[in-house]
Amino acid sequence: MTTDTKLHIKEGFLLGIPLVLGYFPIAMAFGLMSKNTGLSFTETWFSSLFVYAGASQFMFLDLIRADVSAGGIILATFLLNLRHLMMSASVSVNLKKSCEKYLPLIGFGITDESFSVLSFNKEKLHLPFVLVIISMAYLAWVAGTIMGYLVGEIIPPTLQTSLSLGLYALFAALLFPSFKVSNKFLILSIISGIIYASIYYMGILTAGWDIIVAILIGSMVGVIIFGKEEDLDE
Amino acid sequence: MNNYIPVIIGMALVTYLPRYLPMRFLRNIKLSKRAMLFLQYIPYTSLSILIVRGILSTELSLMPGAIAGISVAGLVAYWKSNLVLSVFLGIIVSFVIISFS
Numbered sequence: 039m040t041t042d043t044k045l046h047i048k049e050g051f052l053l054g055i056p057l058v059l060g061y062f063p064i065a066m067a068f069g070l071m072s073k074n075t076g077l078s079f080t081e082t083w084f085s086s087l088f089v090y091a092g093a094s095q096f097m098f099l100d101l102i103r104a105d106v107s108a109g110g111i112i113l114a115t116f117l118l119n120l121r122h123l124m125m126s127a128s129v130s131v132n133l134k135k136s137c138e139k140y141l142p143l144i145g146f147g148i149t150d151e152s153f154s155v156l157s158f159n160k161e162k163l164h165l166p167f168v169l170v171i172i173s174m175a176y177l178a179w180v181a182g183t184i185m186g187y188l189v190g191e192i193i194p195p196t197l198q199t200s201l202s203l204g205l206y207a208l209f210a211a212l213l214f215p216s217f218k219v220s221n222k223f224l225i226l227s228i229i230s231g232i233i234y235a236s237i238y239y240m241g242i243l244t245a246g247w248d249i250i251v252a253i254l255i256g257s258m259v260g261v262i263i264f265g266k267e268e269d270l271d272e
Numbered sequence: 273m274n275n276y277i278p279v280i281i282g283m284a285l286v287t288y289l290p291r292y293l294p295m296r297f298l299r300n301i302k303l304s305k306r307a308m309l310f311l312q313y314i315p316y317t318s319l320s321i322l323i324v325r326g327i328l329s330t331e332l333s334l335m336p337g338a339i340a341g342i343s344v345a346g347l348v349a350y351w352k353s354n355l356v357l358s359v360f361l362g363i364i365v366s367f368v369i370i371s372f373s
Contacts, residue, residue: 052355052356053355055356056355056356056359059356059359059360059363060359077276080277081276081277081280084277084280085280085283088280088281088283088284089280089283089284089287090284090287091283091287094283094287098279098283102276108278108279108282111279111282111283112279112282112283112286113286115282115283115286115287116286116287116290119286119287119290119291120290121318122287122290122291123290123291123293123294124294124311124314124318125314125315125318126290126291126292126293126294126295127294127298127311127314128311128312128314128315129295130294130295130298130299131298131299131303131308131311133295133299138299141292141295141296141299142292142296144295145288145291145292145293145294145295145296146288146291146292148291150318150322153315153318154315154319157314157315158315196367196370196371197367199334199337199366199370200337200341200363200364200366200367200370201363203326203330203334203337203338203341203342203362203363203366204341204359204362204363204366205326206322206323206326206327206338206341206342206345207341207342207344207345207346207358207359207362207363207366208345208355208359209319209322209323209326209342210323210342210343210345210346210349210358210362211345211346211348211349211355211358211359211362212319212349212355213316213319213320213323213346214346214347214349214350215349215350215353216316217350218350223316226313226316226317226320227316227317227319227320228320229317230316230317230318230320230321230324231320231321231323231324233321234320234321234324234325235324235328238324238325238328248325249318249321249322249325252317252321253314253317253318253321256313256317256320256321257310257313257314257317258310260309260310260313260316260317261306261309261310261313264309265306265309
């Protein structure tokens, strides 16, 4: 192993820690809730192993309780996760050549959280770095689900809530430092936040579409405002 | 429904394709400057949107704890540039506020 590879693994590991800390308790909550919804152990951990999408797995349980059809559940999942199309597109242009053979695997690992960490370290996207981050997050998610199903009752609800807020803390911790780099990221964030809040309160779009539409409008407004002055390397 | 495995497989497919297909196809096309810029802005807009969504969809009683924790994490990261520390402090602040309110 070259020293470069070792460095990339180490960097990936350090950035993977907050993902593990955030995912594990939420996955435990999912495992426990899935058990209480009446899913079998296999169905529960298969959800995390194959679907690997936090929000839609919780939605899955809600929809089962509401007795929604299989087609309805799959369609809702598709809409809720369609936002990853844009995130994956955004990450893909910054992946190093070394990632080429592993794109099917890296694509599988794109979640809101791994996307955030990857896209805010876009100059480091060498294969070992990317693989370490996505595998740590994935393993934490699957292991947490299994633990939650088996012994989920042991975590007090207050602690569970605070730990799950940790993912939003992670988003903020990634986003805020970019405001030092350029004012336009602050402006862009404020504009998108307002756009999303407006869509949310209007209540015209269902969960999934609201995020997608807000990301599209926010980023387009950004291109319109900053497009002229911008040099692509920022 | 008694066996959810087929549904889970369906969910897995519709989740995987939007995550993978852009990687396969976008890397081989030459994108316009505007399209590149659009893709570059997505991390900032989507993170901001996810944070706002997180706050808005939190129960009202938990909102102060959520907002405080998120702000602390963001501000600590702004000054210290230490991701793990920021997230950790954010969680602690949320936990303290939620426990004592």
